[in-house]
Each structure stands twice: as structure tokens, then as C-alpha cells.
Amino acid sequence: MTGLTSQRRLAAQILKIGQNRVWIDPERIDDVEVAITREEIRKLIHEGVVKRLPEKGVSRARARILHEKKKKGRRRGPGSRTSSLHAKISKKEAWMKKIRPLRKRLRELKTNRIITVNTYRKMYKMSSSGRFDSIADMERYLKAHELWRKR
Numbered sequence: 001m002t003g004l005t006s007q008r009r010l011a012a013q014i015l016k017i018g019q020n021r022v023w024i025d026p027e028r029i030d031d032v033e034v035a036i037t038r039e040e041i042r043k044l045i046h047e048g049v050v051k052r053l054p055e056k057g058v059s060r061a062r063a064r065i066l067h068e069k070k071k072k073g074r075r076r077g078p079g080s081r082t083s084s085l086h087a088k089i090s091k092k093e094a095w096m097k098k099i100r101p102l103r104k105r106l107r108e109l110k111t112n113r114i115i116t117v118n119t120y121r122k123m124y125k126m127s128s129s130g131r132f133d134s135i136a137d138m139e140r141y142l143k144a145h146e147l148w149r150k151r
Contacts, residue, residue: 010041021053102127119147
């Protein structure tokens, strides 16, 4: 056995800890090298030449900081959400983002007399049924079916 391997092993068994947690006083290494029995190691432990090191743990400091931030409502945006397809933006939010601009554009077209009230009602219903993906898509439809008001 090289160095203090057997002494470290014996001390670990006596202290009921792992070998990495055994601390040997660097000043008294010669005394520890001479000790080869359990009784001698026990004596060195009693003298404080061999000690047990405290367990290493994972600090909760960062976790506490994050918890405080989350209590304040931070770190809860769509970028922090995982899992399903609609976790980042719900189906309802996606629908609202799509339908509101469509309806706004339709109102503009009606008030500026670019389309008739009849066409407006028809387009409104089609928008509500999910026919159009965007304003551009709706305007392409209006152009293709010649629903712009005749000058």
C-alpha cells in the first residue's frame, strides 16, 4: 500500500464515512504512517489528527432567488414554457391575434365604402369560420372574386 491508503480506509470504516471525507493533519503525517491498527487510528481520531470532513451539499441560494422572482411574476413568459404545441401561445390567443386584425380591416373597408355592406357581412362570416389566414389572404380573395365596389 502506498502512502496513507490503508490508514485512510481504516479511518473511513471507523468514522462510518467515505474515504474522500477523511481529513489527515498534514503536520502529523509521520504519526499516521506509523499507525497500522484500528486501535492506533482510533487514538489519532481522538487526538484530532484524523477528522471527518463535512458533507458537501448543493447550495439552495440560486433556487431561493429564482423562487422569489417567480413569486413576483417574473420568468413566466412564453419563452419559459415547455411541452405541448399550444404551450407558448394558447389556441385562443392565436385565434384572437388572427381575427381582430381581419375584423378591423373589414370595418375600414366598409367605412371607406370600398366594399358593400352585403360583402362586408359575407366576409365577416367567412373570417369567423377561419377561411382567411391573414389580411393579405382576405384581400386576395376580394380581388379574385371582384368584390371591390365598382367606381
